[in-house]
Amino acid sequence: MAFEKIEYKPIPVRELLREMKNLSELMIDLAYSAALFNDRELAEDVLELEKRIDTLAYQLEMVTMIAARDAEDAEALVGVSKVASAADKISDAAADIAAIVIRNIGVHPIVSEIFERVEEHLIKVKVHEESVIVGKTINELDLAPRMGVDIIALYRKNDWIINPKAEEKIQAGDVLIARGTSEGLKELMALCEGKLDKLED
């Protein structure tokens, strides 16, 4: 197994920590969904994200080392480092759950039942070229108030955008991870797949 060298990059601690926290929470959701739907591809995404969190953890460690110039700085920053390692543990837990799917252990009905949320579900859907949502911003889709759906992440050109901003424009080929009511998710799926030609009112 080959690993890339992790180089120091002057990324602000704030950004690194926020991404680690958001990613780790997303991973738990994805891992639950992967187990619930026995979705191997989603499980592989979780393992992919776990590698990314590891990289972020190394970077954050280097950035805090450089930022701390005296004892006072070090005391202030050690808490940041602990929170980062907590996010790392959460992502490990998500990877463990994903591994159940990858290793074909089989998802016990008890596990499915535990992960099933009464009202909330998660989908992963690719945006087809002919979809009406291509070129629209997330804001324009008006998903949350209209359909009870949130786009929590999107995968574009081998990169994850977590909690995409309202001004983010959807591109053909984007893979969306959305959370919401079953009705709303069905509509979003139809929109993404080009099976629905206009946003319903």
Next chain:
Amino acid sequence: MAFEKIEYKPIPVRELLREMKNLSELMIDLAYSAALFNDRELAEDVLELEKRIDTLAYQLEMVTMIAARDAEDAEALVGVSKVASAADKISDAAADIAAIVIRNIGVHPIVSEIFERVEEHLIKVKVHEESVIVGKTINELDLAPRMGVDIIALYRKNDWIINPKAEEKIQAGDVLIARGTSEGLKELMALCEGKLDKLED
């Protein structure tokens, strides 16, 4: 440090696993809040819950051992065991965050910023004897639709009730953990403390 002997109890795997999952998620929320508000008491609750998860993990391990009578059972149940250990890791991560507060490391502004949710907050509040909500069921309080507030856990007589049912009656002395809009939480707090005499419309 004295630990109680953990005895085998014939609790269904389903119940143990559900409680572990729910508790671990609650702990993450509580740990974030403890860090955000530098709330030592809340942080101690997180560590208390971590012990409970450990106990549940032992019990679940024993119950699955006894339930598995042949290779097929064992293969079906190993996934359950992995999910339980993932919940355990999540609870460890929560405990790490709580430890920042307990050990007076100090919560760095970056950490507060990361944990701050834009619209959602968490409170912990004790129900006073003279509060109008004593004796009412959670359903009667009508918190979610009326105030945008959910009671996610309550602490009663040294025991946690996670995701209390709609029919659960509030008792004087209960400690509620609630999540919701700041407005709604302010109202709930005033109600619990007996500073507000009736449910607003």
